[in-house]
Amino acid sequence: MLYRIAADGLVLFHLMFIGFVLFGGLLVLKWRGLIVWHLPAALWGMAVEFVHLPCPLTEWENRMRHGAGQSGYGGGFIEHYVWPVIYPAGLTPGIQLGLGAMVLAINLWGYLRLLHQRRPL
Template sequence: MLFRLAADTLVLLHLAFILWVLFGGLLVLRWPRALLIHLPALAWGLAVECLHLACPLTAWENRMRSAAGDAGYQGGFVEHYIWPLIYPVGLTEQIQLLLGMLVLLINLAVYGYVIWRARRVSG
């Protein structure tokens, strides 16, 4: 029971991290110091997505699920939890790269605006 609860909590934290990677740049608009936390998270999220790295949170969750007597799963967090919500078909590497580029473009736009606004205020 405790391992299952821990694994479920980790899933929620994992999802929160993904949302932070996607939308954390928007908080930088309000609190510029948030970029000190967001930029490393963004770099890690892009690396995992674009380089097809294994996320350690997925392995940790699978170990907890196994300890709880449940079966772990193949693939990563996005493929297991997020992708089935969006598309019922499997995730391809090309689509993963596209999603990674979309995340990068969104954040480049946000940070471009932050830089533009900072220059406008200081100049």
């Protein structure tokens, strides 16, 4: 039972991490101290999408699911939880690159805006 609760909690954490990767650049505009957390998270998120790196959170969740007597899953978190809700056909490498580009664009906009705010007039 504890393994299942831990796996479910990790799913929530994973989802929050993805949200932070995607929108953290906007949060940095309000709370500049978040940059030390967001910049590495955003770089990791983009690397996972662009280079197709395996995410350790997915591996940990699968291990916890196995510990709870459940079956794990192949692929990544987005492919397993998010993508079937949006596009049941599956995640293609081209779409994955598009998602990475979206993360890059949103955060680039936030950081460029941050730089613009810091410039002396």
